[in-house]
Amino acid sequence: MSANKLIKGIGVKKELHEDRLLDERESAILNAIVYEYILTGKPVGSRSFVQKYSFSLSPATMRNIMFDLERMNYLMQPHTSSGRVPTDKGYRYYVNSLLDSYHSQEMTIDEKILQKEVQLDKIFESIIKMLSANSNYAGIMLSPKSDFTVVKLIELIQLESSEVLLIAITRTGMILTRKVVLSVRVTQDELSEYSKFLTSELCGYSLHDIRERIFGYLRLDKMSLSNRELALDIAEIAFNETEKSTINIDGIENLLKIPEMVEEKRLNSLLSIIEEKNILKNILERHIDNEGVKILIGEEIDNEKVTGCSLVASSYKIGNTPVGAVGVFGPTRMDYEKVVPLVDYTGKAVTSLLTRMSK
Amino acid sequence: MSANKLIKGIGVKKELHEDRLLDERESAILNAIVYEYILTGKPVGSRSFVQKYSFSLSPATMRNIMFDLERMNYLMQPHTSSGRVPTDKGYRYYVNSLLDSYHSQEMTIDEKILQKEVQLDKIFESIIKMLSANSNYAGIMLSPKSDFTVVKLIELIQLESSEVLLIAITRTGMILTRKVVLSVRVTQDELSEYSKFLTSELCGYSLHDIRERIFGYLRLDKMSLSNRELALDIAEIAFNETEKSTINIDGIENLLKIPEMVEEKRLNSLLSIIEEKNILKNILERHIDNEGVKILIGEEIDNEKVTGCSLVASSYKIGNTPVGAVGVFGPTRMDYEKVVPLVDYTGKAVTSLLTRMSK
DNA sequence: ATTAGCACTCATAATTATTGAGTGCTAATA
């Protein structure tokens, strides 16, 4: 290596953190490079790239531009003198460009899904399957925080002389069951009365509100309760623990079909995801309040166990309250152009479905 | 190749299908070879094997014995002049020897599992997890055919003016819910009466029997029914479709950790299993009536999509009726010595649990 | 029946070209 080169190297280093806006040509080329890399998975080199995309540029010029983009940290080289590969920042730029040009239109959910299944969890299952089938990656769904679902009906059923099963049916069609063990005996007749009482008092409220209401009653209104105190006790116990939302994944097999995912390092990411679903759950929950489609690329996932993977997710709401999320999990080199609208659509569809059901 | 060799070759061929019983030494050596291969995954060669297991035999003698075992199809060579590898028949011999010396003792289930969870499906979930965690392969469970579970209580709840939710609780703690849409309107009072009627008439019978009973009533006893015909109509619709048993798998990640499973051919087996759970379901259902532990080795699985894998399974019963199965799925080179007792124990434990619960 | 000895096989690993698509840099060109 000549002294000359060293000096040049220092010269370059001075500009390493350059962070200007890209001009139109650079922008187009960067996006094309990311696109090409997503397509082929191989480092993009100047000569073949110029040919394939019919740029009226010489490879040398392309190299100059690529060099600039690399200096600005949009691209990197796996090793000296190989082609360029997008960095997370490069992906991010590409995805942002996509989002700019993507105007989501309101869509309605396919009514067939709704009518075919009675229970909501069955519907959710088919939504996850749909996500994974249409994306060819893994579909994920964070089930709705039932805290915000509104109870329509409460029914108490006697199991044993002092064991009661509380069944709560929500407007969205969920059926919650909770076994409550009492220290006193009750009759089914009493329970029927309690059922009516609880339904009339708590119907129309969300689980979250119900907990507050019960708390209020027990505190303030004790005298007017007569013998219904027991009913409230039962409800208190049953509704006590906040329902934890669960995460479901489907389509792992799709990921196993992607060669690069089965390689050592990625396989570990995949294993982490399957083993500890909580990782994904936490990530999703952290982004549940945000509107629209959220895209986490590579390091942005911010979990050291998961590398080389991306997550496209969208929260869904009941009315205006976000209650869960849907998404697609796959390799960083993911077909965002296809996945983003899919996830966006699904999120909106679930929102519309839930909102309609809970009216 | 000399003419001499050719003649010898023909001489060998004559005995190719030899199928005598193994003498004691051969048997011991075969089992040791399979054991060694399960341990290491590498073809077993005469020299190192004799050393490691301190046989007082020369490698040459060992080769002769191995040659005999190969002729009898217990062993094979991946290629000329490599060590020997067990064939399916070899595995089978090994497993049978294991089973001969394995005397299962009755065990009782860990009561903690029972007490912790209210609902049966939660218990099942933890049983599958237990299977996969203890075996380091994938745990599977075919859920009980609910046809044979006995109903303890039936409750009808009004959802809309002509929509009814039927809830049936079984002795084993399962909660079946079924939405029924009627052509007439009903009141909750009527439904309460129907509930009592249905419970008194159908309580103590299995789903299977209930279908028959309803059928009998509707046919023969129509006049004495008075207005309860509607109750039976509801029950008929709700219990109409036979519950299909479902299969659940957990611990796929364990399989991904086994290097040989991630290789091309095996990975496809794995993908088939994940994608089409029905494959496993069919296999299990076909063997559900058999007592004790059932082991399917390699080709015995008899499904062209799945190769190089084995299945150790045991059915479980309610009383004396087999209603489901538990098992472990993994590579043919599986630690049977550990897995067989595990599956056997689990099957017995679930049987004991279910039998006790439904009393 | 068992074993020592020998020639032979063959997967695995290490070593060494060979190739080809890529780079950066410089000097010429529009």
Added chain:
DNA sequence: TATTAGCACTCAATAATTATGAGTGCTAAT
């Protein structure tokens, strides 16, 4: 000043080459 042609160099991937070593079967001696 931006672009391009030309050149020397780099390096991953591939193929060809060569050990190495654990294995075999066969034969003759014990």
